[in-house]
Amino acid sequence: MWKLADDPFEYIAPIVCIGSFILMPLGPLYLPRFWILFMASYFAIFLGTQINHLIKFHRTARSMIKTITDYNRALNMESKTDEKQDYVVTDNDLKDMEAAALVNSSTDNSFLIHAIVIPNYSEPEALIRDTISHVALHKKARTNYAIILAMEASEAHHRTKSENLREHFKDSFLRFIITNHPSDLPGEARGKGSNISYAARKGCAEMIESGIDKNRIMITIADSDSHIPELYSLEVEKAFSLSEDPYYRVYAPPIFFGRNCFDVPAAVRVTDITWSSMIMANLSSSRGIGFPCSTYSVSWKMADRVGYWDTDADAVGEDMHMTLKCLFKTDGQARMTPIFVPINLTNVETEGYVNNLKARFVQAKRHYNGVADVAYTLRQALNLPTFCVDANSLCLPPTTTPQPKISDKKLDDDSSCTTFWLEKIIIVLKVLETHFMPVTSGWLMFFAVPLMQFVFYPPEGYGPFLEPHANPVLMSKLYLYIWNILKVTTFFLPFPLFGTLAIYERLHRFVDIEFFKKTKEETRTMKNYLDYISMPIAAWMFMTLPSNIASCKRFFKSRDQYVVAEKVFVEGRN
DSSP states (O other): OOOBOSOGGGGHHHHHHHHHHHHHHHHHHHOHHHHHHHHHHHHHHHHHHHHHHHHHHHHHHHHHHHHHHHHHHHHHHHHHHHHOTTOOOOHHHHHHHHHHHHHHHHHTOOOOEEEEEEEOSSOOHHHHHHHHHHHHTSTTHHHHEEEEEEEETTSTTHHHHHHHHHHHTTTTSSEEEEEEEOSOOTTOOSSHHHHHHHHHHHHHHHHHHTTOOGGGEEEEEOOTTOBOOHHHHHHHHHHHHHOSSGGGEEEEOOEEEOSSGGGSOHHHHHHHHHHHHHHHHHHOOTTSOOOOBSBEEEEHHHHHHHTSSOOSGGGOSHHHHHHHHHHHHTTTOOEEEEOOOOEEEOOOBOSSHHHHHHHHHHHHHHHHGGGHHHHHHHHHHTTOOOOOOOTTTTTOOOSSSOOOSOOSGGGOGGGSOTTHHHHHHHHHHHHHHHHHHHHHHHHIIIIIHHHHHHHHSOOTTSOOOSOGGGOHHHHOHHHHHHHHHHHHHHHHTTHHHHHHHHHHHHHHHHIIIIISOOOGGGSOOGGGGGGGGGHHHHHIIIIIHHHHHHHHGGGBSOOOOOOOOOBOOOTTOO
């Protein structure tokens, strides 16, 4: 039996969802003046945020291109040095040498030990083996990498799969640790967050007990299909060495769907292109307030201080939730640091066109269950207690011998942000935008203006729905002016998205060819612009509907079981 949620903050999401839907027809009829002003404000804010995203996306794209170009120059210089000892240096080579110096400044940094946590549940063994194989190619894999394979004890044959993988990579890494997350821990809900929390605590404890200095451990969370380039680790090391507060950083890369994108329906491709574009735009934050997606890195020190990852059902969006937790638990000392190296992921793929759309819809519903972070963020911002569960609240045993939480000046409470009240406002606004724009924009962008037009200027044979004195566009020049501006604004709403997608297409081809070393025939071409014909279907099926479903469910206490989207994997795919 479903029961209403106890937390009043949980009602905000469903009220926004249902309210925007109900007010579309009722607003023009019963609150015409308010509705015109509200919609004008809404569309002005929406257009402003989209222009802001376009500018930030362009910055991220430029930074990615620069990072990859410098890396390629460094590799090019190394190959020339190896091939010809008597090579005559040219002006172009001088640029390559400068780039090589920048890259080598981080490659010489062997301080960090990368603990790569790979949570999985019922994923194909070949998929996980392929993911780990790409990490095993990194030059420092045997000396500075530990794989923490986070298995779920509830998965049938999980031990056989994990032992097969350990045997396959027995000589490839400094450590290969297997954790088996129990399904019956008190206060926990099955999902990625609880599995990661268990694996990070247990795996890092094992590393520390083996003699590895805990100050050196950098925890990287990776999906089972994440291809992590060596350049990502190098850039994390570089950012760590250059940061004034390296332990209090969430290192966040862009995500990129280029492994099987031509094997899924166009609507799935377009959805993931839009999704990755939003993540990329969010990385170029001037104040370091942004959120990673799928793959990211945090120091052991910060993870331990904040109590690791939350393990309850409301922490299903573990990447955003963990970042929020770090921001609030450190009073704003934590920040996001962008790492402009794309992580190559797979699109959800199943057998059959319709089944593939269904699988992507299931994934979208799971993603938008992250709307639970609205209540969490508001409570944290107002210094109210939350209902989230983590390692501290479960009273789990410590991972190491008890130490003072802050052991050096870089982890000093005095260095917390002195203007955190301002950061709190920015965080709240970002979270509300992230979750409420998808919930409301699908309805309002398509239907609000046509319905207002129908009420204010009914066609012959209909109406009038309003008395002339109650119709603001007939009685007031001000409201008529606002109404005309509103209609013009709606025409321009999609243009920032068009600009973003145009930049994305160029970026996609660059990354495929220059970084992943694909041929021009293997990457996106002009004919792939036809994919965007499916944009309206993709927006409704994978954004509007799942976000509204997730928001409405916040009314109730019951939570969905964690469902992993099905993936078809072909070994040997890039």
